[in-house]
Amino acid sequence: MIDWLLEPYSFAFMQRALLALVLVSVVGGVVGAFVVHKGLAFSGDALAHSTLAGVAVAFASGGNVSLGALVAAVATALGIGWTRERARVSYDTAIGITFVAMFAFGILLISRRTAYTPDLLSFVFGNILGVSASDLVGASVLAAALLVFVAATYREQLLVAYDPAMASAASVATRLFQYALLVMIAVAVVVALKAIGIVLVNAMLIIPAATASLLVRRLPTVMLAAVGFAMLASVIGLEVSFHADVAASAAIVLTAAAIFLGTLGVVSWTRRSARVASA
């Protein structure tokens, strides 16, 4: 049994895949805690889709694809904040306008090419087994920068997320940190992009943090538990993918969703039992 479980990791590409997923889990859990509790799920999806523009530009110009995705996601994050402030439209409207424009621009560029290349498709659907050593280095640098930023500004992020009025009254640069949160989501998306793909990346922000929130009620514990759930889903999903020969990112996301449903079931059942017992 142990051998069967460890078998996939005799391959270097599987080791790299696991390392990539550890990075995705850590970043997704930490940022996901904010995403879930600030109702920014749509932002995560939008920023993921917007990276298509950057990916397409990088492909067309022969530039670095991850860098292209990062620039596109950060630009979209700032664009969402800016559109909302200037146009005085609701958050989801600002997101809807900005990301659709970016995504359409990506499609436009791609349509100029004669065929979809497998490389381009790997960003859309994820290619965990194709993660290279340089991809890992890039993702590690981004993940480290993100974690240092969160640790350095944790109190400010918490104040702004919980009570922006009080935060401003206590001279926190509230607007700056509201933008910073969008940029953090953008960075998390890019860290996960190559491994999970544009279409499914948002799941790694939402599902583990949502699962954690069923069980714990303080931001640091939500973050920790979310990282744990994300890693669990990654390891199980990767095993399933290897042995059943199915797409890894889909297997991981489905595992995460199954863990969420299972946890929800257990939590509902214990609460109901508690109510019945106290009645």
Add this chain to the structure above:
Amino acid sequence: MARDALTAPSGHVPAREPLAPQHPHAAYALEVRGLTAGYDGAPPAIEGITFRVPVGELMGLIGPNGAGKSTLFKSIMGLLHPTAGEALAFGRPVREARAEIAYMPQIEEVDWAFPVSVFDVVVMGRYRGFRPFGRWTAADREAAMAAIERVGLVPFAKRHAGALSGGQRRRVLMARSIARGARLLLLDEPFAGLDAGVQHDLLEVLDGLAHEGRSVLIATHDLSCVASSCDEAVCLNRRIIAAGPTAEVLTERVLAETFQRHLLAIPSVGDLIRVATDEHVPAEGRDEP
């Protein structure tokens, strides 16, 4: 001003030693001068607001819903940009004196679903500015626990703040304002939905703060707590209707003008005056366990 005060608030003894002013403005915790503010495309919500909060006093800011009490607080704190006028705290512009001011918004403005404990919320009051990798110190934690104790929420300190009732949430935010250790507290509707006993206890807490030389401005539409506990009162309905010592301000004429309707004054048990208005407390906020 008409001198037909309904009753002088007795029972409350304003026995505070006046603080020695080191500065011409130091006698005033807050000076609001000609403040006008509002929201885009609408007439100003408040206009030409001028009044002063003396150091070491409890002052009630009275007005019906929609009178501009919250708008006034927000423009004092610089959360809304006033179109005219200014606010000085301890003789300095408010933005330079933020460490000296605690602001308690209405509970509806806070994201109660966010995963924070009561303690987490209260200790936020200790925030003193950005330090990279800043953490709460032992002194911050002690101040937060002391404030939680003052508002009577010790058994709830580790609970998820969102699991508390409306009245308890108000006490959490009040504890956060107290924990700040500020010399000026601006409290927006701190008593709505609290039962009389809790309200009385919290007024005693605020009275204690005033005795320590702190100044408290309480926005409320509850006249009885102002009449019984505040040294001074300001009546607001887009403009200042009257300001001054509570007994002089709370006259039938001023209140009728403030609330824009005829008020019925009911002398009741003790020296408390009760004034019936159409104001109602949202049912959501009154579920004190």
